[in-house]
Amino acid sequence: MKKSSLYKMGALCLTFLGAGTFMAFDDAQTDEQKLETAYQQLVTDFKMEQDALCKTQALAAAQAEWAASQTESIGGGTSTATPTPSTGGSSQSASQGGNSTSTPTPPPPPKKEPTGKGGAAAGKTTTTTTGGGKGAAAKGKTTTTTTGGGKGGAAKGK
Amino acid sequence: MxxxxxxxxxxxxxxxxxxxxxxxxxxxxxxxxxxxKFGEASVELAEEAAADCESNMAAYTAAALDSIKMAN
Structure with missing residues (x-):
């Protein structure tokens, strides 16, 4: 009777010990899983944030590229489509800008004879450089337009 | 007892x-x-994110440019 009670108590103790050990191990696993879940959540949030920043940068670069292309098209259109008429006299002052003028000077009327004073001088090359903008994809566009007029250095030889 | x-x-x-x-x-x-743990791995994560961004930048830019063109 007493031995039986001892065995029963021993079995009970072993049962509690086993159950406690299992629960402790299970809790530890749960903590590890919780930690891993929290870490993965942080990593996911970080990656999403970085991806959003990347997309913002890409959008800015695309806008800059689009603005550059628009500027290029507008600049090319004005240089060829809307030349302001000018007389021979005014072409002298306009031609003194030389290179890198943003508003290309229109050619003088071709009816004027090359008298050597410079009205119908040969064409001058005006280089217009536009570009810039923001972002990595921003690039400068260089357009070269040839306009006439000027003091007529080449005309002096005629 | x-x-x-x-x-x-x-x-x-x-x-x-x-x-x-x-x-x-x-x-x-x-x-x-x-x-x-995240702080310890932040440098590697940042490098990985930068590499991913660099590899995806062209596609993102093209998509954004297409969107802008469609909008205009």
Whole structure:
């Protein structure tokens, strides 16, 4: 009777010990899983944030590229489509800008004879450089337009 | 007497087991450990994110440009 009670108590103790050990191990696993879940959540949030920043940068670069292309098209259109008429006299002052003028000077009327004073001088090359903008994809566009007029250095030889 | 000792031992063992089971980490502790782990790996994650961004930049830019063109 007493031995039986001892065995029963021993079995009970072993049962509690086993159950406690299992629960402790299970809790530890749960903590590890919780930690891993929290870490993965942080990593996911970080990656999403970085991806959003990347997309913002890409959008800015695309806008800059689009603005550059628009500027290029507008600049090319004005240089060829809307030349302001000018007389021979005014072409002298306009031609003194030389290179890198943003508003290309229109050619003088071709009816004027090359008298050597410079009205119908040969064409001058005006280089217009536009570009810039923001972002990595921003690039400068260089357009070269040839306009006439000027003091007529080449005309002096005629 | 022996029975009482065994019962006392059993109760003590059960109590110790329950105390050990109750030693789980709280949510704050888990979050703090996750933050620490994330801080240790932040450099590698930043480099990885930068590489991913660089590889995806062309596609993102093209998509954004297409969107802008469609909008205009």
């Amino acid at each position: 022996k029975t009482n000792i065994l019962r006392f031992s059993a109760v003590l063992l059960v109590s110790a087991t329950l105390f050990s089971c109750g030693g789980g980490k709280t949510a704050e502790e888990i979050q703090a450990e996750a933050q620490t």
